[in-house]
Amino acid sequence: xxxxxxxxxxxxxxxxxxxxxxxxxxxLKYEYRDEDLxxxxxxxxEMNPIHKKIPVLIHNGKPICESQIIVQYxxxxxxxxxxxxxxxxxxxxxxxxxxxxxxxxxxxxxxRLWRTxxxxxxxxxxxxxxxxxxxxxxxxxxxxxxxxxFGFVDVNLMPYFSWLYVFEIAANFSIEAECPKLIxxxxxxxxxxxxxxxxxxxxxxxxxxxxxxxxxxxx
Amino acid sequence: xxxxxxxxxxxxxxxxxxxxHIALNIKSIDYECLEENLLAKSQLLLQSNPVHKxxxVLIHHDKPICESLAIVQYxxxxxxxxxxxxxxxxxxxxxxxFWAAxxxxxxxxxxxxxxNAQGAEAKKAALDQVREGLVVLEEAFGKCSKGKDFxxxxxxxxxxxxxxCFLGWVYVAEKRNDVKLLVEDKMPGLAAWxxxxxxxxxVKDVMPDKDELLEFANMILEARAxxxxxxxx
Numbered sequence: 001x002x003x004x005x006x007x008x009x010x011x012x013x014x015x016x017x018x019x020x021x022x023x024x025x026x027x028l029k030y031e032y033r034d035e036d037l038x039x040x041x042x043x044x045x046e047m048n049p050i051h052k053k054i055p056v057l058i059h060n061g062k063p064i065c066e067s068q069i070i071v072q073y074x075x076x077x078x079x080x081x082x083x084x085x086x087x088x089x090x091x092x093x094x095x096x097x098x099x100x101x102x103x104x105x106x107x108x109x110x111x112r113l114w115r116t117x118x119x120x121x122x123x124x125x126x127x128x129x130x131x132x133x134x135x136x137x138x139x140x141x142x143x144x145x146x147x148x149x150f151g152f153v154d155v156n157l158m159p160y161f162s163w164l165y166v167f168e169i170a171a172n173f174s175i176e177a178e179c180p181k182l183i184x185x186x187x188x189x190x191x192x193x194x195x196x197x198x199x200x201x202x203x204x205x206x207x208x209x210x211x212x213x214x215x216x217x218x219x
Numbered sequence: 220x221x222x223x224x225x226x227x228x229x230x231x232x233x234x235x236x237x238x239x240h241i242a243l244n245i246k247s248i249d250y251e252c253l254e255e256n257l258l259a260k261s262q263l264l265l266q267s268n269p270v271h272k273x274x275x276v277l278i279h280h281d282k283p284i285c286e287s288l289a290i291v292q293y294x295x296x297x298x299x300x301x302x303x304x305x306x307x308x309x310x311x312x313x314x315x316x317f318w319a320a321x322x323x324x325x326x327x328x329x330x331x332x333x334x335n336a337q338g339a340e341a342k343k344a345a346l347d348q349v350r351e352g353l354v355v356l357e358e359a360f361g362k363c364s365k366g367k368d369f370x371x372x373x374x375x376x377x378x379x380x381x382x383x384c385f386l387g388w389v390y391v392a393e394k395r396n397d398v399k400l401l402v403e404d405k406m407p408g409l410a411a412w413x414x415x416x417x418x419x420x421x422v423k424d425v426m427p428d429k430d431e432l433l434e435f436a437n438m439i440l441e442a443r444a445x446x447x448x449x450x451x452x
Contacts (some may be wrong), residue, residue: 096286
């Protein structure tokens with residue numbers, strides 16, 4: 001029986017991007033549905049009644065929610081192609097640790113970056129760069145966080161780089177000088193079709209961001 | 220395996236450290252427990268968890284693993300013989316991870332919020348939110364347990380560990396605020412589960428005494444209140 005896969009998503013969402021990359025890495029065909037987050041559809045509300053959020057993966061009618069959980073699910077079900085988590089338990093624990101760090105720290109700090117101004121924004125910029133430097137240290141000289149192969153942490157971090165373009169303009173800074181290895185890593189990831197086809201165009205994202213600022217009443 | 224191969228850096232009041240104790244017990248692993256003083260953290264802790272500087276940390280063959288749920292999954296994978304902590308089916312695993320994430324990201328911050336709430340109205344709202352979360356978890360318990368004793372079925376598993384570790388702190392919030400949170404007629408499944416969890420062989424010797432936890436909580440919350448009062452002058 002062919003698998004039926006539906007992804008309920010919202011194109012600018014970093015969390016949705018992770019799932020798109022994972023599905024592409026596994027070469028999976030699926031139906032993509034963009035949700036209107038101001039007018040959530042009945043399927044989303046039925047499939048994720050607790051959080052009512054995207055992304056939601058619906059596999060043969062059964063919903064899986066929360067981006068990191070979805071990516072692990074995809075990796076476990078379609079385990080024969082492009083494994084994302086390493087096989088060794090210690091390295092798996094490390095990958096989960098860093099994915100959690102990215103989701104908890106980077107996400108919060110990124111959101112603070114564009115919502116603050118002046119001295120507060122400068123302090124947030126510093127903290128954001130410190131986090132990226134920590135991740136850069138973890139990458140070391142490896143081509144990917146997963147080692148020789150693109151893996152779980154790479155999937156989790158790349159979407160933030162999509163938004164980094166927007167943050168750099170909004171908060172007037174550049175990480176190129178501070179985190180050159182991460183820039184090289186991001187360029188290497190973008191050469192992968194699974195990544196480049198899953199991430200939105202920078203300009204489109206920036207235009208969306210301007211809309212987002214308006215909705216939040218921020219200059 | 221030599222005891223020194225497995226070390227747990229923990230702190231007796233920490234529900235997160237308790238998760239790891241239980242997981243190690245489920246797998247019958249011998250381990251050395253190193254009690255941290257969270258006001259004077261050891262060099263070993265700071266070296267093993269430089270990012271968060273928090274307990275628990277599991278040190279296995281001198282390699283540190285941090286974050287309680289990552290540690291529990293590590294234990295399940297590194298000691299892969301039965302009993303399992305996570306289910307074997309990928310969909311069931313996703314459901315278990317979902318509820319553990321709900322507990323950590325939504326419900327526990329609400330429980331934590333009770334102590335921070337200022338004034339009677341805010342306290343009541345915070346307590347109501349904790350109870351609402353427990354109603355959601357009651358429904359989850361019904362679906363996951365399928366009539367058995369635990370979220371995982373016949374034995375304690377991932378979601379049981381994720382939630383059960385907070386039972387002592389639920390008791391603390393109930394006593395300090397003179398309310399019931401785990402209300403038997405609203406949450407009969409969870410009420411029965413809570414008793415079975417606390418009595419389980421893998422839990423009862425490692426769960427801190429509830430009244431000692433209450434005394435500890437009273438002490439730190441009073442110290443914090445004094446500090447706030449003096450800094451407001």
